[in-house]
Amino acid sequence: MTNPTGAIRQRDGMTFAVVTRMPAGIVTPADLEKVAKVARTYRVPMLKVTSGQRIALVGLQPGDVQKVMDELGPLAKPETAPCVKFVQACIGTEMCRYGNQDAIGMARAVDERFKDKTFPAKIKIGVSGCPRCCGESHTRDIGIMGTNKGWTVLFGGNAGTRPRFADIIARDLSAADALDCAVRVSEYYRAHAKAHERTARFMERVGMETLKSELLTLLPYIQIEKVN
Numbered sequence: 043m044t045n046p047t048g049a050i051r052q053r054d055g056m057t058f059a060v061v062t063r064m065p066a067g068i069v070t071p072a073d074l075e076k077v078a079k080v081a082r083t084y085r086v087p088m089l090k091v092t093s094g095q096r097i098a099l100v101g102l103q104p105g106d107v108q109k110v111m112d113e114l115g116p117l118a119k120p121e122t123a124p125c126v127k128f129v130q131a132c133i134g135t136e137m138c139r140y141g142n143q144d145a146i147g148m149a150r151a152v153d154e155r156f157k158d159k160t161f162p163a164k165i166k167i168g169v170s171g172c173p174r175c176c177g178e179s180h181t182r183d184i185g186i187m188g189t190n191k192g193w194t195v196l197f198g199g200n201a202g203t204r205p206r207f208a209d210i211i212a213r214d215l216s217a218a219d220a221l222d223c224a225v226r227v228s229e230y231y232r233a234h235a236k237a238h239e240r241t242a243r244f245m246e247r248v249g250m251e252t253l254k255s256e257l258l259t260l261l262p263y264i265q266i267e268k269v270n
Contacts, residue, residue: 046058046104046107046108047107047108047120048060048107048111048118048119048120049102049107052100052101056104057100057101057102057103057104058102058103058104058107059098059099059100059101059102060098060099060102060107060110060111060114060118060119061092061096061097061098061099061119062077062096062097062098062099062114062117062118062119063096063116063117063118063119063157064095064096064097064117065129065149065150065153065154066095066129066130066131066145066146066149066150066153066169067095067096067130067131068146068150073117076113076114076115076117077089077097077099077114077117079113080099080110080113080114081099083113084102084103084106084109084110086099086100086101086102086110087100087101088100088101092128093130094127094128094130094166095128095130095131096119096128123160124160124161124162124163124164124165124238125159125160125161125164125165126153126156126157126159126161126164126165126166126167127164127165127166128166128167129149129152129153129156129167129168129169130149130166130167130168130169130177130178130182131145131146131148131149131168131169131170131171131177132145132169132170132171132172132176132177133145133146133171133176134146134147134148134169134170134171134172134188135171138171138172140171140172140174141171141172141188142171142172142173142188142189142190143171143172143188143189143192143193143217144171144188144217145169145170145171145177145188147217148169148186148188148193148217148220148221149167149169149177151217151221152167152169152184152186152221152224155221155224155225156225156228159228159232161228161231161232161235162231162232162235162236162237162238162239163235163237163238163239163240163241164183164240165183165184165228165241166182166183166184167182167183167184167185167186167224168180168181168182168184168185168186168199169185169186169187170185170186170187170188171188172187172188172189173187173189175187178201179194179196179199179208180196180199180207180208181199181200181201181205181206181207181208182196182199182201182208183197183198183199183200183208183240183241183242184196184197184208184224184227184228184241185197185199185208186220186224189213189214191213191214192213192214192215192216192220193214193215193216193217193219193220194210194212194213194214194215194220195210195211195212195215195220195223195224195227196208196209196210196211197209197211197227197231197241197245197253198241198242198244198245199241199242200240200241200242202240202242204242204243206242206245206246209245209250209253211223211227211253211257212261222261223261226257226260226261227253227257230253230256230257230260231244234248
């Protein structure tokens with residue numbers, strides 16, 4: 043049996059899951075009402091809030107997948123190619139007294155820039171408004187972390203079976219420069235990574251010194267973090 047386009051085959055080999063697209067984990071009452079209506083209509087056995095701040099509709103019959111995606115509309119997130127799986131974020135300066143930078147605003151900007159891009163392997167992005175890193179910036183492929191001096195961009199993190207803390211690429215950036223830096227680092231990865239090679243393994247193979255020397259020619263407006 044082939045996978046319905048955009049769906050994730052489940053462990054039973056017979057049913058599928060569809061996940062929502064919710065940048066920064068922000069939803070509206072209308073979003074939740076739409077998900078609930080679809081779940082009732084198609085008798086979805088499980089709704090799961092994922093670690094990436096999305097909602098997974100789990101246990102769909104093959105014939106219902108496209109109908110569910112059509113009814114969800116822009117809220118649906120097709121899983122069609124190695125791409126950005128999600129952009130998660132803490133609440134930043136919206137409500138948190140520790141927030142140094144606007145994590146939600148940054149996450150939305152990042153999602154807009156990355157949403158149609160494909161990569162050699164999946165990418166997960168975490169945005170945190172302060173060094174407490176509730177957005178898990180240190181263990182995501184791309185991390186953007188706020189401080190009282192600006193934004194820090196990190197790259198090559200992983201929280202899987204071979205965990206790896208991301209490398210710091212640059213510190214004290216404006217929001218525009220942080221976004222530009224994240225895009226350019228991702229483009230370097232896309233151009234030089236092997237097929238299915240996650241950023242953590244890519245950094246272990248390529249090394250920070252190589253990445254730094256290459257990026258200095260692309261990002262002359264920032265001081266790349268030196269490696270001791």
